[in-house]
Amino acid sequence: MSDTNKTWVLRARPVGDIKESDLELVESPMGDLAEGQVRVRTIYLSLDPTNRIWMSDMDAYMPPVGIGDGMRGGSLGTVVESRHPGFEAGDIVNTGLGVWALYQDKPGEELNKLPVLPGVPLTAYMGPLGATGMTAYFGLMDIGKPKAGETVLVSAAAGAVGSMVGQIAKIQGCRAVGIAGSDEKCAWLTEHAGFDAAINYKSEDVGAALDKHCPDGIDINFENVGGDIMDEVIARLSDFSRMPLCGLISTYNDTEPRPGPYNFANLLMRRTLVKGFIVIDYLDRFPEGIQAMAGWLLEGKIKFETDIVEGLEHAPASLDRLFTGKNLGKLVVRVSPEPEM
Amino acid sequence: MSDTNKTWVLRARPVGDIKESDLELVESPMGDLAEGQVRVRTIYLSLDPTNRIWMSDMDAYMPPVGIGDGMRGGSLGTVVESRHPGFEAGDIVNTGLGVWALYQDKPGEELNKLPVLPGVPLTAYMGPLGATGMTAYFGLMDIGKPKAGETVLVSAAAGAVGSMVGQIAKIQGCRAVGIAGSDEKCAWLTEHAGFDAAINYKSEDVGAALDKHCPDGIDINFENVGGDIMDEVIARLSDFSRMPLCGLISTYNDTEPRPGPYNFANLLMRRTLVKGFIVIDYLDRFPEGIQAMAGWLLEGKIKFETDIVEGLEHAPASLDRLFTGKNLGKLVVRVSPEPEM
Numbered sequence: 001m002s003d004t005n006k007t008w009v010l011r012a013r014p015v016g017d018i019k020e021s022d023l024e025l026v027e028s029p030m031g032d033l034a035e036g037q038v039r040v041r042t043i044y045l046s047l048d049p050t051n052r053i054w055m056s057d058m059d060a061y062m063p064p065v066g067i068g069d070g071m072r073g074g075s076l077g078t079v080v081e082s083r084h085p086g087f088e089a090g091d092i093v094n095t096g097l098g099v100w101a102l103y104q105d106k107p108g109e110e111l112n113k114l115p116v117l118p119g120v121p122l123t124a125y126m127g128p129l130g131a132t133g134m135t136a137y138f139g140l141m142d143i144g145k146p147k148a149g150e151t152v153l154v155s156a157a158a159g160a161v162g163s164m165v166g167q168i169a170k171i172q173g174c175r176a177v178g179i180a181g182s183d184e185k186c187a188w189l190t191e192h193a194g195f196d197a198a199i200n201y202k203s204e205d206v207g208a209a210l211d212k213h214c215p216d217g218i219d220i221n222f223e224n225v226g227g228d229i230m231d232e233v234i235a236r237l238s239d240f241s242r243m244p245l246c247g248l249i250s251t252y253n254d255t256e257p258r259p260g261p262y263n264f265a266n267l268l269m270r271r272t273l274v275k276g277f278i279v280i281d282y283l284d285r286f287p288e289g290i291q292a293m294a295g296w297l298l299e300g301k302i303k304f305e306t307d308i309v310e311g312l313e314h315a316p317a318s319l320d321r322l323f324t325g326k327n328l329g330k331l332v333v334r335v336s337p338e339p340e341m
Numbered sequence: 342m343s344d345t346n347k348t349w350v351l352r353a354r355p356v357g358d359i360k361e362s363d364l365e366l367v368e369s370p371m372g373d374l375a376e377g378q379v380r381v382r383t384i385y386l387s388l389d390p391t392n393r394i395w396m397s398d399m400d401a402y403m404p405p406v407g408i409g410d411g412m413r414g415g416s417l418g419t420v421v422e423s424r425h426p427g428f429e430a431g432d433i434v435n436t437g438l439g440v441w442a443l444y445q446d447k448p449g450e451e452l453n454k455l456p457v458l459p460g461v462p463l464t465a466y467m468g469p470l471g472a473t474g475m476t477a478y479f480g481l482m483d484i485g486k487p488k489a490g491e492t493v494l495v496s497a498a499a500g501a502v503g504s505m506v507g508q509i510a511k512i513q514g515c516r517a518v519g520i521a522g523s524d525e526k527c528a529w530l531t532e533h534a535g536f537d538a539a540i541n542y543k544s545e546d547v548g549a550a551l552d553k554h555c556p557d558g559i560d561i562n563f564e565n566v567g568g569d570i571m572d573e574v575i576a577r578l579s580d581f582s583r584m585p586l587c588g589l590i591s592t593y594n595d596t597e598p599r600p601g602p603y604n605f606a607n608l609l610m611r612r613t614l615v616k617g618f619i620v621i622d623y624l625d626r627f628p629e630g631i632q633a634m635a636g637w638l639l640e641g642k643i644k645f646e647t648d649i650v651e652g653l654e655h656a657p658a659s660l661d662r663l664f665t666g667k668n669l670g671k672l673v674v675r676v677s678p679e680p681e682m
Contacts, residue, residue, distance in 0.1 A: 268617035
């Protein structure tokens with residue numbers, strides 16, 4: 001085992017796009033492991049839009065990462081040493097909110113051993129069985145409350161959350177229409193993920209395409225993006241529509257205040273329900289969500305893709321793939337090889 | 342009985358503020374009353390912000406009034422002739438959605454006889470026991486779900502709906518803070534209606550005043566107004582706050598698209614629930630709302646004011662009082678004198 005750790009430390013709050021000087025990869029010696037702690041070697045690091053929120057000092061749902069602190073992020077890894085009775089070397093664990101580092105020392109209470117599901121790869125625990133899968137499941141099921149025959153619209157549909165939302169919507173008997181940023185992604189949505197239609201917002205007139213693919217209006221808008229596209233969607237909501245408000249990724253790099261939807265009044269006219277949520281609000285219901293998603297996964301009803309970047313050193317630069325629409329499916333960094341199972 | 346009717350007919354869709362030429366008071370002879378119909382002489386005509394919505398062809402929650410049709414509005418009146426077995430001359434009835442006219446012929450099925458409550462004036466059926474009271478009751482109770490100790494913020498607080506919202510909030514054990522447009526209204530809110538604080542948005546810095554009066558954030562924002570003030574409120578919502586979206590009166594006269602709230606992202610961060618609603622969505626629950634409001638009214642827990650304009654001929658010009666903030670309490674037009682009881 002290496003006796004040197006590597007940690008991405010936040011040096012400055014990004015203004016607009018993340019700059020190289022905003023984070024620094026710091027090497028430090030590994031100390032002794034404290035009683036009750038578990039040392040985990042990171043295998044996969046989850047890159048999510050919310051990482052960008054945590055870097056800034058905007059008024060968000062949890063405090064930002066402190067300047068000089070290790071960058072916060074979800075991860076899973078292998079236990080390499082344990083001073084907690086619940087874990088032993090070789091266990092594969094979810095670290096919950098971890099740190100962008102090669103090694104992480106965590107109290108045993110904060111770790112969860114991953115269940116062994118035959119035929120389910122480790123990356124599924126970053127996707128459908130991880131935080132993004134739970135985000136899709138609870139946002140759609142608890143807030144969207146889909147009914148068979150309804151039309152569900154998903155922005156960032158080829159992303160980790162969006163691709164799950166559309167597939168869960170289909171399982172519920174809904175029509176699923178996705179918005180994504182390339183013909184390749186749109187083809188993946190309709191040909192592999194079972195969406196009824198997909199709109200390439202970079203090459204199509206989104207309003208006209210929504211009129212075509214959602215002729216009876218949009219019953220559920222699972223919002224991941226915000227901005228102009230959200231305006232087009234809000235204009236086409238149906239009466240008593242629901243709008244799980246999951247993310248506004250188009251705005252996270254903003255340096256100037258941005259106007260909200262010009263069609264805000266339509267939320268009143270259509271009697272729409274909008275509900276902001278963060279997946280951690282549903283932490284105590286994760287077992288329910290994981291059971292449902294694992295069942296669908298094992299039945300082959302859920303497809304997922306993982307966009308894997310090799311090497312911890314590429315984490316900050318790779319985060320940009322989420323904001324420029326380069327990733328298909330769940331974006332992760334492979335920090336260490338998967339263990340032989 | 343007069344054999345001539347007078348009806349306000351919509352001649353043009355207003356652009357911005359209502360112009361004199363947009364409506365015309367038309368005289369017409371009264372025909373014979375058809376079988377099953379009831380002829381009502383209007384006593385009170387309800388003037389509400391939604392009248393302005395019905396005049397325009399914006400995509401709203403019901404079709405606009407047709408050009409050449411009588412203007413739509415809530416009213417109550419006296420039965421002067423009946424060819425329906427359920428009604429007789431002298432009955433006082435609520436017409437539901439009626440017409441801005443001296444006489445209205447309505448099918449008996451669309452009318453409701455007003456209950457007789459000792460000590461409750463007829464105007465109460467335009468206010469706490471009418472559509473505005475039901476708007477306040479269901480918006481706050483069903484969407485806001487107030488809990489004792491929470492802070493409830495109401496815009497247009499001295500209006501027909503807002504003044505009820507704050508008083509119901511107090512009955513539920515909440516703190517009530519209102520925003521209104523004059524010192525006189527603010528004094529009425531705190532001295533008569535029992536609000537804990539009132540903010541004059543015309544003379545005070547609303548953001549600073551909200552910081553002062555809502556130091557722990559705003560748990561429920563009962564939104565009647567929209568615009569810049571809504572932005573200040575959204576910035577101060579607490580986690581898991583609720584926002585019954587009842588009206589956006591500041592925008593109804595707009596001729597240009599208006600940006601939505603700049604703080605829209607805060608609805609996500611605070612996990613706020615926003616729900617648009619129209620009181621007619623709750624029509625089947627009106628008995629519950631009327632029972633609750635009548636009980637509080639008879640117990641003296643609900644105060645209300647009525648801003649009475651004399652004469653049908655002043656209806657269109659008086660609607661402007663709602664948009665310029667001139668009215669305190671429920672704005673009505675007295676079309677005919679109240680009968681001797």
